[in-house]
Amino acid sequence: MISALAVGSMLLAPLTPAFAQSQERGPSLLRDTEIEETLHEEVDPIFVVAKLDPKRVRILLVGDPTINAFATQGLMLGLNTGTILQADTPNEVIGVMAHETGHLAGGHPVRSGEMTRAGLKPMLLTMGLGVLAMALGAPDAGAALIGNSGYFGTLGALTYSREQESRADQAGVGFLEAAGMSAEGLVTFFDKFRYQEVLDESRRYPFFRSHPLSSDRIEALRAKIEALPHYGVKDSPEAIAKFQIMKAKIDGFMNPSLSLRKYSDKDPSFPARYARAIAYYQTREPDRALKMIEVMLTEQPNNPYLYELKGQILFEYGRIAEAEAPQRKSVELKPDAALLRINLGQTLTNLDDKAKRAEGVAELKRALLSEDDNAEAWRLLALAYARDGDEGQAELATAEQYFVMGALANSRQFAIRARQEFPKDSIYWRRATDIILASDPTDEDLRALARDGST
Structure with missing residues (x-):
């Protein structure tokens, strides 16, 4: 689900809808397995030809x-979700991502002279940390880090030169062609917003403030791509279907009231019903949402994301025991999705059943095998241990949570406390010691470790 940094379907925090967020809070970083998977399916071939490992590139x-x-x-x-919603075809989104891949492959975020002159390189390191904390499921902590770094303001300051933009255009077009895709979407997307060129900079979309646009650039791109062999390649019906679902999902979570008008109840298509079900859930009509989901499940009984959404609604509206079955089904259908396992683990650890809480802990640990830097999973694990009175493991899991968030002082404090709960030289004692040593320890911390032979 979409989660503004929580888990599963769409998580914004443990008990907050994934894509749900107040407009007053401003931009949030979101997690959603289905959307992330769709975006990776679209852009991974481009990463490959750009000689970037798709598993190492994070899509935020x-x-x-x-x-x-x-x-x-x-x-x-x-x-931005706005980029996806304003795009008319999957190829337009792919074109934008191919352009950004050109920046990544060219090392522009690191080499930018403007960034260096503005002293933004250190800020970017902090910004990246905040992004990571939020993207991994810790919205509040991530927001604090980002607030300290002027994150979104920094993005506005990352203005690429026209030369870098041209290089990213050329690289992106080359990547698309090498991957057997059309680059037409990049031009059509830019062409729709050609008018941005004449607006005062303060009125432009952020993308066109940081990525200078000009009619000459658009026409030069058009002339180049129209001569390429794969120019006429069209989006597949499957890609279009997933694109429409992605847009409907974003609309349902971020624009629920608008979605109930935009997606008519007379429209029987799956994306329209998906958007409406999510919108009903967001506008506090869970029973109406669940009724629609049940009908869709009769048509798509193997759709893990419908089970995920059903489980999320039940959990967030206090029907925790009922949430277990659909969440189990979502994991059964998509066992490699860490966010779905975290959802299930959260539900199981909230049940008044010690055996199920133990199973929930196991699910969280399994999710951490593939996302060991997921702060939300560590937080839920700490709560589960505390619920069962295991203070040592609760302290250690909290230390892990703060460590992956980059809050080293907090991480060190909890690791020091955890260390006191475990036998000397046990695996957990050693892990707590490692966290202390990696969390900018004070001289007193080092002396304390030296006294017992840890250093």
């Missing part, structure tokens, strides 16, 4: 209605 989904996309240090490619 920013909950913001404006158009923007960006590339940052640490192989992060960001995309």
